[in-house]
Amino acid sequence: MTPTVPSRAPPHQNDIPPIENVPLRIQVADRLRKAILSGKLPLGSSLVEATLADQLNVSRAPIREAIQILENDGLVETIAYKGKRVKPLTIREVGEAYSLREIYEVMAVKRILESRIPVDLLHQHCDQMTAAAKADDFEALTAADEAFHHELIRLADHSLLMASWKNLYLRIHQIMAIRNREQRNLTQVAKNHPPIVHALEANDANLAIELITDHTRILAALDPTSIVKEF
């Protein structure tokens, strides 16, 4: 009876340990980030520590740390002794964000082609996009789009690239949330992705890079003026 059960006795076997103890600053940061990305906190809104602390029923310390996290995300800026606010976007920054995204994704494509890793996982996201486009579901399409590109970067197997891309994508996300939705042709967006997957599978480097570049540039070319306001 093999009493010698491997008995992998890790330091502690909590059968019911999944209750994670998330620090307040993380919870607050997540909440604020969501509020900013959803537009609930518009660009330029001022964030007052005391007010937020009162609203969220915590002290100012975790609020401060949460805001610092968002500052590192590039979503908030602080002016010493004056105030903190949701960082406004300039037209220039929008363009810059997309041009950086382009080189990240091109790098990912190159690495994927070199490593010859299979890219099957991308198909399902394409399918989801197609379905979302058919249903005219903007939210679902956006989510599937992000999942596709996230998976693309993940396949590149490069942790620093992933970290940089994630950080950048926060702004892209913000930009897309603000843009007038009518500007995007949902069907077109969905149709853009499968050729990329096919080029990867065919190991056609030139085509894959060209497609991913075009894809990014099309998004960048959308009218950015709707994003910028006066501050």
Add this chain to the structure above:
Amino acid sequence: MTPTVPSRAPPHQNDIPPIENVPLRIQVADRLRKAILSGKLPLGSSLVEATLADQLNVSRAPIREAIQILENDGLVETIAYKGKRVKPLTIREVGEAYSLREIYEVMAVKRILESRIPVDLLHQHCDQMTAAAKADDFEALTAADEAFHHELIRLADHSLLMASWKNLYLRIHQIMAIRNREQRNLTQVAKNHPPIVHALEANDANLAIELITDHTRILAALDPTSIVKEF
């Protein structure tokens, strides 16, 4: 009238109104960053808030915030309720850092060529490198090298790229400080740069990109094992 002047004298008058108005967290962060980059705080060193607060004669709050800044710089990592330490480097991360640097610098070169902006400013850094190499001054060469690449990125006129490059270069700097100095041929490093400037001035895109790529890859190819230790 109202001789009832509140009398409330100003809370306090500093007869020595110093000009420095820098928040403590910034001073602390700068100091710690310097200590880490110089190797005074080796990889894996644990950072205890209370200890640092005691040593630097400030409370834990600014220490915490400073450490958070360094965490965003990627120099420190926190393990909840356990401790904070200088983030160790893996061989893999070293390679990743250089490969990212490559695409940043290639992007900068491309933008400079497209904008046809003059690159005269790069010459002086080349001269400084040559002089430093001749004098066998490692510190000066490193500084001039950083100044050269910083200027290159600046000429690309892309604020997000600059921010990303700066953040990445912190790690590069760390890596270079740790590497055995004998591994670098000072004269060779100095000689690598002028051709890049010439290619830019000649508007030779292919050559410029090839040179900057090679330059980065040579650095990346140095033996990384000297960096990694056990943790």
Add this chain to the structure above:
DNA sequence: AACTTATGTATTGTCGACAACCAACAGTAT
């Protein structure tokens, strides 16, 4: 009226103390 000087107000910056938490150790019963 124009200019300078106080002073009030809103906000961030810093502090010291206490609570929560984890890891390792010691002690006890089996």
Add this chain to the structure above:
DNA sequence: ATACTGTTGGTTGTCGACAATACATAAGTT
């Protein structure tokens, strides 16, 4: 000996109060 169970030491997490700062505004002066 082995497994379980306090307990303790060290570290981060959170809190409420006070100090410092900048800006706007009112008061006073010429």
